[in-house]
Amino acid sequence: MTRDGDKPAPETDRHAGSGATDIITTIRLASPKLPASQQRIAQLVLDDPDSILRTNVEVLAEQVGVSAPTIIRFARSVGCEGVRDLKLKLAAALALGTPHLHRSLRPGDQTEAIVGNLIGSTIAAIAEWQKLVDPAVIEQVATAFNQARRIDCFGTGATSHFMAQDLQARLFRLGLTANAFSDAHFQLVSASSMTSRDVVVAISYVGRMPTLLEAVKLARERGATVVAMTRAGTPLAGLARWVLPLDVPDDATMRVGTDAYIAQFILVEILTVATGLRRDPAVIRRLGQIYRDLQTRSVDSDAVSGLAANNWQTIFGQSG
Incomplete structure (x- = not known):
């Protein structure tokens, strides 16, 4: 535990500060694993990253309802040296703009980063979306x-x-x-x-x-x-x-x-x-029957039916 009761921050992606993924994507992926207080900061950054660049630590802390040291811990949790470094990386990400291929990719990304970032970004987006489903x-x-x-x-x-x-x-x-x-x-x-x-x-x-x-x-x-x-x-x-x-x-x-x-x-x-x-339970049983019929009678089934086999033999001039 840290001095003010926050849980230790989770280990961030090893590429977080290396440019393999921008800071906005890093925050999005890290947010679900952060303490509740830091999740509120993450949400504010994701909702309006531009405003973060114009807001000092004290005002930001007041907006989110946390202490100034929590803001600093959040910055370090997402791979930054401090709040100033966080703002620099946010500015760089915003200046670079969204690529016209995918929001999680940047020029020069290698295939490993493409696979990891795309899958990770989708998982994070769906996990966040799940909270909206009532x-x-x-x-x-x-x-x-x-x-x-x-x-x-x-x-x-x-x-x-x-x-x-x-x-x-x-x-x-x-x-x-x-x-x-x-x-x-x-x-x-x-x-x-x-x-x-x-x-x-x-x-x-x-x-x-x-x-x-x-x-x-x-x-x-x-x-x-x-x-x-x-x-x-x-x-x-x-x-x-x-x-x-x-x-x-x-x-x-x-x-x-x-x-x-x-x-x-x-x-x-x-x-x-x-x-x-x-x-009615009978409906569920009927679903099973439909599945079995499709498996045995459809021309694209896993087990080719005799009827389908005969049709193919006729088409291609083959005999039994």
Whole structure:
């Protein structure tokens, strides 16, 4: 233990001060392992690194509610010699700017750093995002799914369209009536035919696509329950009864980056499992039967069925 009760700081990445990863990324990765008081400092730095450069130690300590020595210990915890060194490294990181490949990479990074930084950055982002996922909301959405007459999944754009189809396929296997629409016309038709017994799941990381918003507004007018998979504060979030958050760091290149992909995949999986556990046990048994049928009867199964083998023999002119 240190003099004022802080736990000893964890060992930081061996590259933290060598330029293999910038100070902002170092702080993001180290934050979950730091004492609570230092985590508050880390969050302030990540939220507004520019302001840290203009703030002295005493004012910074007052803003976070810690002592000035805790600020110094934080700087050392993330590989800096002190607060002055921390500010110099922050200034360098901000001056360099975000690379147009990935926020965790810098020119000259070797392959080892690329692998470590990308995986570490994603793990840190998803760990932080997990704190935003409210189990109570998941439970309410799963209950609504099981009570719905129909569940229509709206996705506009390449990623959202895929996620809507994936969610629809999973709900369909659970014996629920579910559809997926990416076309603006069909979304409006779906919304117009909805009732208070129906649920619409609108998926959009951006959360402000005009055609999608129009369809969701119409579904609300018809009494449907709206579930939005989007970032907090977007127009889509404002239309939803329940919001499943997608608040992850922005990608340097793609509008919807890897962190957002993974968060959406995980949400779809969570919704599927939470909904399935509230179904009749016979539904779970039927899932097993579906899996076995796909394994034995599908042409791309692990165990090729006799029918598929005969078809291939016909195509290639082979005999038994």
